[in-house]
Amino acid sequence: MNKQQVDIAIIGAGTAGMTAYFAARKHTDRIALIESDRYGTMCARVGCMPSKLLIAAAEAAHGLKTAPMFGVSPGEVRVDGRAVMARVRQERDRFVASVVETVESFPQTQRLMGPARFLDRNRLAIGDDLELEARRIVIATGSRPHIPSFLQAAGDRLMVNDDLFELEDLPESVAVFGPGVIGLELGQALSRLGVRVRMFGRSGAVGPIRDPQISQYALETFNREFALDPAAEVSSVRRTEKGVEVCFRNGDRGEVTETFDYLLAATGRRPNVDGLALDKAGIALDDHGLPLFDRFTLQCGDSPIFIAGDANNDLPLLHEAADEGRIAGDNAGRYPDVRSGLRRTPLAVAFTDPQIATVGLTIDQVDEQCRGCFAVGQVSFENQGRSRVMGRNRGLLRVYGEQGTGLFLGAEMFGPAAEHIGHLLAWAAQKRMTVSDMLDMPFYHPVVEEGLRSALKDLNHKLHIGPEVVKNCMDCGPGA
Ligand SMILES: Cc1cc2nc3c(=O)[nH]c(=O)nc-3n(C[C@H](O)[C@H](O)[C@H](O)COP(=O)(O)OP(=O)(O)OC[C@H]3O[C@@H](n4cnc5c(N)ncnc54)[C@H](O)[C@@H]3O)c2cc1C
Numbered sequence: 078m079n080k081q082q083v084d085i086a087i088i089g090a091g092t093a094g095m096t097a098y099f100a101a102r103k104h105t106d107r108i109a110l111i112e113s114d115r116y117g118t119m120c121a122r123v124g125c126m127p128s129k130l131l132i133a134a135a136e137a138a139h140g141l142k143t144a145p146m147f148g149v150s151p152g153e154v155r156v157d158g159r160a161v162m163a164r165v166r167q168e169r170d171r172f173v174a175s176v177v178e179t180v181e182s183f184p185q186t187q188r189l190m191g192p193a194r195f196l197d198r199n200r201l202a203i204g205d206d207l208e209l210e211a212r213r214i215v216i217a218t219g220s221r222p223h224i225p226s227f228l229q230a231a232g233d234r235l236m237v238n239d240d241l242f243e244l245e246d247l248p249e250s251v252a253v254f255g256p257g258v259i260g261l262e263l264g265q266a267l268s269r270l271g272v273r274v275r276m277f278g279r280s281g282a283v284g285p286i287r288d289p290q291i292s293q294y295a296l297e298t299f300n301r302e303f304a305l306d307p308a309a310e311v312s313s314v315r316r317t318e319k320g321v322e323v324c325f326r327n328g329d330r331g332e333v334t335e336t337f338d339y340l341l342a343a344t345g346r347r348p349n350v351d352g353l354a355l356d357k358a359g360i361a362l363d364d365h366g367l368p369l370f371d372r373f374t375l376q377c378g379d380s381p382i383f384i385a386g387d388a389n390n391d392l393p394l395l396h397e398a399a400d401e402g403r404i405a406g407d408n409a410g411r412y413p414d415v416r417s418g419l420r421r422t423p424l425a426v427a428f429t430d431p432q433i434a435t436v437g438l439t440i441d442q443v444d445e446q447c448r449g450c451f452a453v454g455q456v457s458f459e460n461q462g463r464s465r466v467m468g469r470n471r472g473l474l475r476v477y478g479e480q481g482t483g484l485f486l487g488a489e490m491f492g493p494a495a496e497h498i499g500h501l502l503a504w505a506a507q508k509r510m511t512v513s514d515m516l517d518m519p520f521y522h523p524v525v526e527e528g529l530r531s532a533l534k535d536l537n538h539k540l541h542i543g544p545e546v547v548k549n550c551m552d553c554g555p556g557a
């Protein structure tokens with residue numbers, strides 16, 4: 078085995094690995110960024126970007142389908158599946174190329190190819206040929222789809238997100254297992270592009286929604302478009318000549334058998350840490366074999382090992398991976414003088430239609446933190462002026478505030494423009510604004526944000542701070 082020594086080794090050249098690299102480089106040039114597969118990041122290759130491209134095509138198709146509501150008739154709507162998939166890949170490849178260009182601009186001597194595994198706390202094997210001694214190590218190995226074993230019976234018709242984007246054409250039908258964020262985003266997009274979709278869940282949850290009222294509303298809304306049973310009883314999955322046969326209980330119809338072209342497994346993801354021989358790293362692991370770490374420093378115990386991005390299974394989102402990589406890379410550079418980095422207010426958006434935004438504390442966390450002393454303000458978007466104008470008037474927003482202090486703590490939204498309103502709410506939560514502070518901000522007319530104002534007014538009244546909400550208040554013009 079060849080031997081090499083560096084100050085900092087970073088395992089994984091995804092989003093977290095790359096931000097760790099930039100942060101670590103401020104401390105030393107003796108760095109190794111190790112990648113076992115292709116450059117380009119999961120986000121660009123098979124995650125955020127291709128999924129949003131597929132959703133964009135679905136939005137275009139849906140816009141044509143709903144145009145007659147405005148008196149506009151586009152004629153026959155035809156979805157060319159091959160063209161849809163070709164654009165997804167073409168645009169995806171541009172995103173990937175720009176990331177690859179960035180990584181390849183790093184000095185060749187600082188880049189190593191091959192799977193890394195621990196030999197001990199300061200030594201890694203890279204493939205079979207290289208032993209790398211590193212004073213500090215950042216684990217940024219990402220995650221992969223978790224597929225329950227019974228789904229393997231779908232054989233060659235079993236897909237995960239990675240495979241979907243490689244299809245030459247849209248299939249006729251897909252059974253989606255897992256109504257989490259990936260299942261909902263991809264399943265709804267496929268459905269809007271004319272694919273017959275049926276979605277099977279297990280736990281009863283709908284996407285990332287934790288507020289029961291919003292969950293129920295979202296479930297009803299999705300079921301208007303495609304069949305979604307969040308707590309399905311599936312008795313068998315089988316590859317047949319015609320595709321994948323799924324047997325399941327379907328309400329009053331009892332046991333039903335339906336055949337699909339493909340089965341898409343969107344049943345959660347697992348961190349890529351099992352191949353790292355972590356038992357040799359001398360760090361404490363939890364019951365699932367995941368390293369115990371401090372989420373503010375990303376340090377594993379008091380060791381010189383740090384873990385960032387999906388690999389630590391904390392908040393598997395792109396902006397969190399980028400933040401964590403930066404903190405881990407910086408702390409690897411300054412070890413043992415590690416520092417807490419900025420962890421932002423939790424914000425997540427699912428790009429369904431209506432979109433889902435979750436901000437700050439969940440309703441259960443609010444309840445726990447405030448010991449029941451909180452209030453919930455609410456608004457429906459069904460009669461909200463701007464939402465009706467656009468014909469996008471479905472949705473519900475619930476905002477949480479603390480009794481006594483009047484502090485805004487968190488929110489969940491299923492509704493129009495949730496990607497934007499989610500940001501406003503996250504910024505307010507991070508600035509520790511009270512609900513009154515938020516209501517002091519300007520609101521234009523007519524905009525979806527007027528719905529947010531209605532929810533905040535409702536909350537302020539329930540916190541015994543603001544006046545009772547007046548129906549049809551003239552602040553908002555008609556229909557707010
Ligand atoms: C379909 C889908 C859609 C998504 N959409 C969104 C979205 O809209 N918004 C959002 O915020 N997030 C989204 N996410 C989540 C987001 O993509 C991830 O949280 C983020 O990309 C994780 O980055 P990472 O750096 O941790 O992992 P990655 O980018 O996966 O990087 C990990 C790297 O480590 C390498 N590696 C693994 N093991 C080893 C080893 N032993 N040795 C060397 N290298 C190794 C891998 O090959 C990989 O290149 C989506 C995810 C999916 C799957």
Ligand SMILES: NC(=O)c1ccc[n+]([C@@H]2O[C@H](COP(=O)([O-])OP(=O)(O)OC[C@H]3O[C@@H](n4cnc5c(N)ncnc54)[C@H](O)[C@@H]3O)[C@@H](O)[C@H]2O)c1
Nearest residue numbers: 225255256257258259277278279280343344345393426427
């Ligand atoms: N827009 C975004 O920001 C975005 C988009 C996609 C993914 N992501 C990230 O990727 C992560 C992973 O997404 P995901 O959707 O794979 O995971 P998830 O954990 O969000 O959802 C998995 C779903 O599968 C269900 N499930 C598990 N086993 C099942 C079974 N046997 N049968 C039926 N259903 C089953 C779970 O109950 C859950 O509803 C998310 O947590 C999110 O952080 C983010």
